[in-house]
Amino acid sequence: MKLKWISYPYVFWMILFIVIPLMLVLVFSFTTGNLSFTLENFQKFFQPLYLKVLGKSVDLALKSTLACLILGYPIAMIISKESIKKRNAMILLFVLPMWMNFLLRTYAWMTLLGKNGVINFLLTKMGFEPLNLLYNDSAVLMGMIYNFLPFMVLPIYSVLIKIDKSLIEAAEDLGASKLEVFSKVIFPLSLPGVISGITMVFMPALSTFVISRLLGGGQYYLIGNLVEQQFLLAGDWNFGSAISIIMMIFILIAMIITSKFDKDKEGGGLW
Amino acid sequence: MKNNKVIDLKNVNKEYNGVEVLKNINLYVRENEFLTLLGPSGCGKTTTLRIIGGFEQPTSGEVIFEGKNITSIPPYERQINTVFQKYALFPHMDVFDNVAFGLKIKKIHKSVIKEKVTSMLKMINLEGFENRSIDSLSGGQQQRVAIARALVNEPKVLLLDEPLGALDLKLRKEMQIELKNMQKRVGITFIYVTHDQEEALTMSDTIVVLDKGEIQQIGTPVDIYNEPKNAFVAKFIGESNIIDGIMHEDFVVEFAGKTFECVDKGFADDEEIDVVIRPEDLNIVTADEGMLKGIVKSVTFKGVHYEMIVDSGDFQWKVHSTIMKPVNTEIGMSIIPENIHVMKKVRKK
Numbered sequence: 358m359k360l361k362w363i364s365y366p367y368v369f370w371m372i373l374f375i376v377i378p379l380m381l382v383l384v385f386s387f388t389t390g391n392l393s394f395t396l397e398n399f400q401k402f403f404q405p406l407y408l409k410v411l412g413k414s415v416d417l418a419l420k421s422t423l424a425c426l427i428l429g430y431p432i433a434m435i436i437s438k439e440s441i442k443k444r445n446a447m448i449l450l451f452v453l454p455m456w457m458n459f460l461l462r463t464y465a466w467m468t469l470l471g472k473n474g475v476i477n478f479l480l481t482k483m484g485f486e487p488l489n490l491l492y493n494d495s496a497v498l499m500g501m502i503y504n505f506l507p508f509m510v511l512p513i514y515s516v517l518i519k520i521d522k523s524l525i526e527a528a529e530d531l532g533a534s535k536l537e538v539f540s541k542v543i544f545p546l547s548l549p550g551v552i553s554g555i556t557m558v559f560m561p562a563l564s565t566f567v568i569s570r571l572l573g574g575g576q577y578y579l580i581g582n583l584v585e586q587q588f589l590l591a592g593d594w595n596f597g598s599a600i601s602i603i604m605m606i607f608i609l610i611a612m613i614i615t616s617k618f619d620k621d622k623e624g625g626g627l628w
Numbered sequence: 629m630k631n632n633k634v635i636d637l638k639n640v641n642k643e644y645n646g647v648e649v650l651k652n653i654n655l656y657v658r659e660n661e662f663l664t665l666l667g668p669s670g671c672g673k674t675t676t677l678r679i680i681g682g683f684e685q686p687t688s689g690e691v692i693f694e695g696k697n698i699t700s701i702p703p704y705e706r707q708i709n710t711v712f713q714k715y716a717l718f719p720h721m722d723v724f725d726n727v728a729f730g731l732k733i734k735k736i737h738k739s740v741i742k743e744k745v746t747s748m749l750k751m752i753n754l755e756g757f758e759n760r761s762i763d764s765l766s767g768g769q770q771q772r773v774a775i776a777r778a779l780v781n782e783p784k785v786l787l788l789d790e791p792l793g794a795l796d797l798k799l800r801k802e803m804q805i806e807l808k809n810m811q812k813r814v815g816i817t818f819i820y821v822t823h824d825q826e827e828a829l830t831m832s833d834t835i836v837v838l839d840k841g842e843i844q845q846i847g848t849p850v851d852i853y854n855e856p857k858n859a860f861v862a863k864f865i866g867e868s869n870i871i872d873g874i875m876h877e878d879f880v881v882e883f884a885g886k887t888f889e890c891v892d893k894g895f896a897d898d899e900e901i902d903v904v905i906r907p908e909d910l911n912i913v914t915a916d917e918g919m920l921k922g923i924v925k926s927v928t929f930k931g932v933h934y935e936m937i938v939d940s941g942d943f944q945w946k947v948h949s950t951i952m953k954p955v956n957t958e959i960g961m962s963i964i965p966e967n968i969h970v971m972k973k974v975r976k977k
Binding site: 531537 | 712
């Protein structure tokens with residue numbers, strides 16, 4: 358306790374860059390341009406045009422989270438079963454693309470999927486009609502899954518490798534088949550990893566605006582684009598803040614729901 | 629004790645990456661027997677147990693269970709249950725669900741499961757602990773839950789891999805007696821792995837001494853202690869003085885520069901052998917009466933007896949006696965012929 362002062366710089370940092378900005382967002386969302394209190398910003402959001410945007414964002418975020426879970430769990434499991442050397446190499450391969458800029462990776466998908474992109478070039482060479490791969494829901498979903506998959510794999514993997522092998526042997530010893538070992542021992546024990554994976558994917562998927570803008574085309578709106586537009590184009594900071602608050606509430610709800618599945622609050626992975 | 633063989637290992641060999649860890653193990657376990665695999669770490673005792681449990685495949689050889697070859701049958705199809713070294717209790721389940729795990733897998737009716745688990749918890753003195761989490765139990769309690777979880781399935785054979793290793797001395801002694809009683813009550817064959825010779829002597833019907841992947845001796849605790857087959861067994865089970873000697877003819881052995889009468893025979897004339905003498909078998913007498921003479925170098929009080937190191941010039945003897953002789957006194961030691969154990973020399977590797 359004597360060394361409490363060591364934490365002061367961090368506390369200062371957090372107040373300056375996390376707490377104050379959050380307070381500002383909150384204040385902006387409840388005020389008008391001349392700082393008088395209002396609920397107008399929130400009322401404005403609850404009209405079909407914006408609710409549709411919210412619905413679409415939640416829909417895509419849920420779909421990409423589910424896809425990441427379905428893809429990511431087996432991957433994490435396969436990696437965790439390898440020897441330490443192979444395991445580290447495989448994890449490195451998984452993380453390697455993340456060392457590159459996020460924008461760059463997303464642009465790469467544009468050149469792959471575009472009208473004159475690599476895939477369509479190959480298709481036309483083989484005599485097929487070129488496909489409309491870019492600027493639709495699938496392209497955005499694909500971009501989200503590609504970018505956020507490591508955030509699902511890593512927490513699940515880190516929980517899986519910590520599961521005591523003797524627990525699996527004990528279950529087998531007591532008569533459990535491979536499938537029963539998975540459903541009764543491995544999966545329940547990996548839940549903390551699954552939950553942090555879901556949160557790690559759902560949060561950025563709900564708030565992304567880069568993926569939807571690049572792969573969804575200019576007219577494609579998700580809630581993240583709406584916020585961006587309010588701040589950068591429309592200049593309506595108050596409305597933009599209100600949308601941010603609404604988005605944060607949705608993320609909070611998602612976190613509360615997922616943590617309900619986590620029986621022991623210990624957590625694992627990245628929490 | 630019945631004489632039916634429950635488990636029979638035939639010429640079992642095991643290699644890991646070209647390193648032999650088990651060499652031609654032949655071993656059978658009878659019904660209701662308490663058999664202990666005893667040896668230092670790395671001797672292959674746990675590997676032997678894991679082969680019986682089905683967690684490892686022997687490189688060659690057969691595992692016979694009640695007359696049937698089960699070598700390639702997976703663990704979940706064997707009527708054998710295991711108590712693991714660190715208990716391996718499921719941390720996401722409470723005590724009841726842990727014990728009920730095997731029964732639930734077998735899809736036994738809920739009311740039967742409840743009945744069986746309750747009576748099992750009663751037997752291990754953990755009534756009322758059904759809904760406790762595993763973390764909230766002490767080491768001894770976790771240990772008993774692990775035993776209950778295995779026994780509730782009524783296996784033919786229970787494998788125990790150093791189950792008392794993590795407990796403190798007092799609790800370990802209590803659990804040794806409790807385990808032995810439990811085994812007598814439920815009438816199940818126990819195969820027990822330990823490196824603690826005292827534990828093995830206390831609990832077992834039969835002890836198998838292993839070293840470097842080879843069986844050194846199989847016998848009752850009394851046999852193993854009194855008639856160790858070689859110097860390794862003598863050294864590992866209890867304390868011993870092991871000294872080089874020459875067997876001149878039947879019943880005549882020479883060591884420490886003197887000739888002694890003994891009860892061993894069947895060696896070649898003038899064969900070089902090992903002589904093993906237990907520290908408690910050396911009787912302290914006056915220097916003139918002794919067959920061996922020596923000077924007391926150190927005295928340590930051990931509770932029941934004193935341990936003295938006596939230097940006879942060419943050998944340092946370890947002597948256990950209730951009589952204490954002070955350091956630097958010259959004493960004599962006498963041995964009766966029955967307590968001189970002559971053993972073939974183990975070829976130095």
